[in-house]
Amino acid sequence: MQTYLVGGAVRDRLLGRPVHERDYVVVGATPEAMEAAGYRPVGRDFPVFLHPTTHEEYALARTERKTARGYHGFQFNAAPDVTLEDDLERRDLTINAMAEDADGHLFDPYNGQADLEARLLRHVSPAFSEDPVRLLRVARFAAQLEPWGFRVADDTRELMRELVTSGEVDALVPERVWAECEKALKSPAPRRFIEVLRDAGALARLFPEIECLFGVPQPARYHPEIDTGVHTLMVLDQATRLSESPEVRFAALVHDLGKGNTDPDILPSHHGHEERGVLLIRALAERLRIPNRYRDLAVRVSRYHGLVHRVFELRPKTVMKLVDGLDALRRPENVEPFLLAVEADFRGRTGWEDKPYPQADAVRRAVAAAQGVQPQALMTEGLKGKALGQALDRERIRAIAEALDEHPAP
Structure with a gap:
């Protein structure tokens, strides 16, 4: 029984990236032997075990054979005679198909180190085109490794396109699509995920709402691009620059979806795109089972970014409607992520990247002014029920007007 460190941990160490997770492959063992040694089985599709002390994952070396369409359409063989080379051959990219033994000796049968130095994302074998998840993983690795200058190898790009034209990509389950998107x-560079998927023809199949935005014109006065x-x-890009929050970045990505189905007769205007985008x-979010916290922020950004x-x-009354729409008085934590995504929209235009955006501070002042109006003083005047609510609205609108008048538009 021989144990090797494999995959991302080896890749990241050679690249000089921090190693956060370690996965191991075990050659020459059986499930019974692993359990006898104290390892706890956790794999559903093939034998994977947790180390009794470190709880890191140890998988038996395995091969796989395609038996049906999709991610789960494989038959696995994890017999003790499966070699390390056999196991590494089934992996997606050469840079993920390296291993180290306990003494730190590198095993690299598929030239992953050379591709690492050349900054290439290259498939290990033609079996790459049997698993549609690999298309998503390549796009995600392109986003994660962008600071190191990685690009997709030409022959790998062709196999990715085959996954699309063969229909394999249509067998991806929503949870896996979203999991890779979230990563x-x-x-460091989420836009590369979108670009690589689009180059492979997969964006139109997985995110058609985003694909159909390309080629749709906007008024050059506001959008030089x-x-x-x-x-x-x-x-x-601007959301990535402003925030590390994936929720903010997602909201930025989908903030203009409504422009994809604007009536061609009114282009380049996009009247009403905000509410179309909400739908x-x-x-x-329903199709890909995206968590509510992503959906809700994205909806607020789509609906209110123009305001x-x-x-x-705007009139102070309309600004108060914006404050209410953000639920800012009950949920003040809604405000900053929203404003970051909206500022990213403002700056995401050719030549606008470094312009000041005083509108964000104006909204912050309006929220603070509305928050400063409390019902207790009005209640002492005998107001309650509907009358109290109307008085609160009036006082908050007045406070917003004063706050905006103190700092007028520059």
């Missing part, structure tokens, strides 16, 4: 949103898809990627975000951009032109 990409947490990466014109193309809505290009603007979307620029906004995502599309909710449908996307924030025009906040200095």
